[in-house]
Amino acid sequence: MRIIFMGTPEFAVASLEALLDSGAEIVGVVTAPDKPAGRGQKITQSAVKRFAEANGLKILQPEKLRDPQFLAELKALNADLQVVVAFRMLPEVVWNMPPKGTINLHASLLPQYRGAAPINWAIINGEKESGVTTFFIKQEIDTGAILFVEKITIADDVTAGEYHDRLMNKGAGLLVKTVKAIESGRYTEQPQEQLAEGQELKHAPKIFKDDCRIDWQQPVQKVYNLIRGLSPYPAAFTALNDKTFKIYGANKEESNPNIQPGEFDTDNRTYLKFACTDGYIHVTDVQLEGKKRMGIEEFLRGVKL
Template identity: 70%
Template sequence: MRIVFMGTPDFAVASLDALVTAGFDVVGVITAPDKPAGRGQKIAEPAVKKYAVSKNLPVLQPEKLKSPEFIEQLRALNADLQVVVAFRMLPEVVWNMPPKGTINLHASLLPQYRGAAPINWAVINGETETGVTTFFLKHEIDTGNILFSEKVPVDDEDTAGDIHDKLMQTGAALLVKTVQAIADGQYQEIPQSSIDDEALKHAPKIFKETCQINWNQPVKQVHNLIRGLSPYPTAFTTFDNKTLKIFKAEVQEKEPGIQPGGYLTDSKTYLKFACRDGFICAKNVQLEGKKRMDIEEFLRGLRVG
């Protein structure tokens, strides 16, 4: 079975590597174009491209997925199956091309958390479990027939980064299982349940306003927001008239007399912000214009205006 793989970031590399290691015939890799990154704006290659080149796999990096040139190149690969992991939304002319269809690995237990940021929103919403799902692509995003899924627990202190790494490995294994089942013709398609829309939790793209901490909220909700946005794009607040990102924090009981948004510090070991019903004790932070650091190091260099 000839397979074309489509993906871009590190999350997708684990899946591509699992397919190659399992001996599947990956005849082409589609990924994003190289682009400037970092302070120096040096041209950077996507993680998937770096891996593909190391394995001598053919790579295509189309600017536009509907361009006639790319469609012709893709068709020439003569794929039986296309596999998508952390890539762009595909036009129908692309996902409908191979005879065995196009499958996607999504980082949630569909139909819950359809959208661009399923890992972040599962943690922000305080879920105790999430998972990965493989399904066939169709018109509406993340709504195709489900093939397989696998649950993964979310621990109380897990960040989005922790869950990302868990799902990356679990997803890679589930993808191999899915591709093998398709190769063997041993699978069953499960239509996504027609759940009442009010029961569905969504995972839209995260914007800057989502990341600003509202100290009037319950402390558990604020803690989940911090976990769900760490390490990226990161929850933040204003401190000493500058933006302070909080990557890691602990929950503490609130002392009386401190209004939400107020803070306490001994200038050596702790900095804690008051929420509606408790304290968020910052453990790892980054002040605007500074590097990321643990709270003790941050407080040693602190001069509050």
């Protein structure tokens, strides 16, 4: 089959590489336009573009997915199938173009955690299991018929960054399996409406700054899950010395705190812990506004609390 691949971040690179390694014919790669990033606003290419260039693949970088010139270029590639991994929402004129349809790899067990941040929200909500799903794209986001799933446990101490890497690699394998099944015609479609019956659906909307603010009035497990689910990006935060204090790593202590929620205790050498309603969060990997990210002992050597 002639395949067009659409994706932008590192998560998508593993899938594109796996497809190439499997012998798939990638006739084009669609990714985000180059854009300025960082303090110097240096023009930066997406991870997918860098990989595609290194492998001599044709690259399209449309500003708008309905642009007539882009649509003409896409059609001229004469693809049988389009594959989407961590890209943006497609208009129907794009996803309905190839004869075999357009498939998507999503980092959750659909229909649970539809949306932009499924990895983060699964950990924030304390799930013990999630996974990856392949499905056919249709009009409403993340609602198309399911093709294949793979479940993956979520360890009690895993961060979103660590779990991201596990899903990225598992998802790449599942995507290759899905493409081969479509090529051979040996697959079944399972409507999400059937799976959703009797389930309370949880959603995975985009993460905003207010979602990252720690509420110390919550139980220690809930705060611990929030920190794990937002590490390393965008990171949970609180206020310390009237500055933003990001917490990337922490341990939990379930006990009866002798200080009020939100107050902290420290020996100014080896530990800093914040009280929740039923225990403490011992922070281990932190960043105070205006400073670099560092371990707690290094941090305490440079600041007195």
